[in-house]
Amino acid sequence: MIVTRLFFLFTLYHLSDGSSCPSTCNCTENAVSCMNNGLTVIPNLENLDNNPTIIDLSGNNLNEIGPDDLSFDKTLQVKEIYLNNSEVIDISCEAFDEMDNLQELYLGENLLNNVPEDFVEDLPNLLLLELSGNQFSGNMPIIKSTSLEVLSLANSKITNVTADALRYLPNLKMLLLQQNNIKIIDPEVFERLPSDNFSVKLSYNAWECNCETAELFEYLARKNYIDTDAELYRCYSVTSSNHSDIFQRNTMKINRSICVENHGSEKSSLSRERSSQTGEENYGKESELIGTINHDKPYALVKEDSNSTQTDDLEIVVCDKxxxxxxxxxxxxxxxxxxxxxxxxxxxxxxxxxxxxxxxxxxxxxxxxxxxxxxx
CATH class of the missing domain: 1.20.5 (Single alpha-helices involved in coiled-coils or other helix-helix interfaces)
Known part of the structure; x- marks a missing residue:
């Protein structure tokens, strides 16, 4: 009778509160899976008796990841964390500080509109950060990590990539920015990369057919940062109200027509600027020849040689009465x-x-x- 009672208590201990795996999760030797359970808080992982390298908390309603939510005895063993599709709105900058061996962090398909710049800075082994499917709606978020190699920001409503967007990612090898609302990126953004061993995905963005777009993609193709065979890059022409291929079919050659289509207005603007500069230079040269002239007096650039494509040969008419x-x-x-x-x-x-x-x-x-x- 006593033996039967002890056996019952032993069994009850392992099936209830004494169990090392949270009741809302499934545990294996190397993983803890708490996915799709409607969790609003991260369960207590303090009493785990397995050796988890994977923590899967995807598909829940967590909203916030606090500084101590992922702090437990075996934190250092974890290499992968899945927090995607869990309605996460806010992440503490200290949420992952104890996970020195973390290699992959999945935070995609959440409601993030910003993340702390340094929230993964102290993770020396992090290789992959998944942030796609969020709500950044503006500048690409600044991420600081000396180890990160893959950064995914696809379909995150990003409209702009600032000059310092990649400044703090010295080992980045792949950047995923497809399906955003980006219209232009300065090629100098990618010149900060210390290595040519880099690739970027930029398809399905809001590229406009102009010379800036042509310059960007010509630079990326020359550096082999993009794969024109695997992805189709298209831009929208304001003048013709349709889309055009940025690259000519089956070649790496840039489609120059995307620059020519809007070249007229750009050329006019450029010509006006160059004409003004040329006029000032010629005006100064004339002053040297004929004596000192009051530069406050008005002058006009009135004629451009119609048979020339240059804007340098201009006739200057002095308008002073x-x-x-x-x-x-x-x-x-x-x-x-x-x-x-x-x-x-x-x-x-x-x-x-x-x-x-x-x-x-x-x-x-x-x-x-x-x-x-x-x-x-």
Whole structure:
């Protein structure tokens, strides 16, 4: 009878509170699985008697990951944590600090709109961070990790990749940014990478067909950062209201038409800028030749050679009413008027002199003829 009672108590201990595996989870030798159980808090993992390398808490309603939620005796053995699809809104910057051997962290398909920059900074062995399917809706989040090799941010409503987005990821080898709302990325973002052993996924974003997009993808293709055979890259043309392939089919060659389509307006803007600079340079050179000119006086760039594609050969017209440039000589208005009046007076005096001389000669001829007739 006593033996039967002891056996019953022993069995009850292992099936209830004395069990090393939480009642809401399933445990194996190397894993603890608490997935899809509607959990609102992370269960107590303090009494585990197995050696878990995997903790799966996906598919729950956790909302928040606090600083001590994943702190237990065997934390150092964990290499993979699954917290994806668990309606996580907030993560403490200290949530994973004790997991020195963590290699893969899955936080995709949650409700995160930001994460602490340093929440994985103290994980020396982290290789993969999954953050896809979140709600970042703006800049790509800054992540600091010296060990991270794979960062997934696909389908996270990201619109912008800032210049320092990859600054703190010196060992990054793969960046997944497909299915976001990115329109342009400065190629300098990728120049910060210390190694050429890198790839990025950028398909299904909001690329616009312009020269900036062409420059970006030409750079990425040249560096072999993208795989044009595996992914189709398309951009939207505002002028034609349709989509175009960024790369020509079955080649790595950039489709230059995406730049040409909107090149007119961009060229006009660029020409105006260059024309202004050229005008200032020419204006300065002219000042050196003809003396000091007041640079506050207005001037205009009025003509561009229609047979030339260059914007350097421009005619400069000085609009100051008090100064004129005539035959390369800089004259004041009064000087110009004096010259004109003098020229006209010279013509008048010359014409008058010529008339007087002609009339005097006619009288002499007439007198000579009369005298001759009288003699005859």
């Amino acid at each position: 008090q100064n004129l440039v005539v035959m390369g000589v800089h004259l004041g208005l009064n000087q110009f008027l004096i010259i004109v009046v003098s020229f006209l007076m010279g013509i008048f005096i010359g014409f008058s002199t010529f008339q007087c001389w002609s009339m005097s000669r006619y009288r002499k001829l007439d007198t000579s003829d009369s005298t001759a007739k009288l003699i005859i």
